[in-house]
Amino acid sequence: MARRKTGNVLSEDVDEARKQIMVAAEKVFQRYGVSKTTMDDIGREAGVSRPTVYRYFGDRDTLISAIIERRSRMLFAKARKFLLEKETFADQLVEGLIFLVDRGRRDPLIRILVSPEHMQMAEPLVGASGLAARLTAEMWDPVIERAMERGEVRRDVDREKMAEWIALVQFILVGRLDFDRPDDPEHRDMLRTFVLPAFLPSAVPAATAKS
Known part of the structure; x- marks a missing residue:
């Protein structure tokens, strides 16, 4: 061509x-x-x-990174509107992660950021620069801050480690959503059981947050 x-x-x-x-x-x-x-x-x-x-x-990597940032922020704008419909942090985290990953994995450029298959390409682009964690923090910091004010999230959460943890969860979800429908309840069960509890105050068990 x-x-x-x-x-x-x-x-x-x-x-x-x-x-x-x-x-x-x-x-x-x-x-x-x-x-x-x-x-x-x-x-x-x-x-x-x-x-x-x-x-x-x-250089080319700088251009690709800038595009990933641009497209990620466009997706974040849609995700924030989606999260406004959710009343609890538990729903925001679980449904928000599925929303972001499902749409991000279908974008050929954002997929570089969230897909294991692109790790070799992604490492010099987003790994060394911390772009993945920085964008993750940009998306989730305000959500977690408001949840802290409502008493739904523990106040000793390390924001930097939180961003790294959510970024890792996104990698896992890409693989799952590539083979199973986004509405498969097992995705949500996994997130509520193994991801959500890391954010909850010790006095609030995961089962309570799920209800």
């Missing part, structure tokens, strides 16, 4: 120009796949030269 060139012109605003390049990159990633896409392909799609792309993003 021939690589096409468009007539797009980048904005003079730096942030907007970066966004234009990311949008162009997303298109070619979806067309050719992340591993087969070159910076030349991205430049052609954006209507600029490869050196111009490098002026805004120092």
Whole structure:
């Protein structure tokens, strides 16, 4: 398939120009796949030269990481609206994790962040930089803070370790949801039994939170 060139012109605003390049990159990633896409392909799609792309993003990994952040935050916005419908932290955590992972695993770029099959690619992109844990904390910190204020979550939770733990749970869920329907009750039972109790005050047993 021939690589096409468009007539797009980048904005003079730096942030907007970066966004234009990311949008162009997303298109070619979806067309050719992340591993087969070159910076030349991205430049052609954006209507600029490869050196111009490098002026805004120092290397390919930096560009991919920026796109993962962008798409993750778009997903977070939808997830936060979804969580507003849940009255308890238990439901927010369980249903929120399934919501995020189910939609994230179907996005070819977010999947790099949450899928075990992409660990080799993901490590230099998000592992060393802490991007996965940072994005996880960005999504869940406000939820946990409000749950603490309501007395539903223990106050001695280490936020950094919490983000790492939730990120690991997401890896597990990707594999489960790839083979079983998202509405399979076993997913929720697993989360309520083995994940939720880590957040609960010692006086609140998991069985109580489930009711």
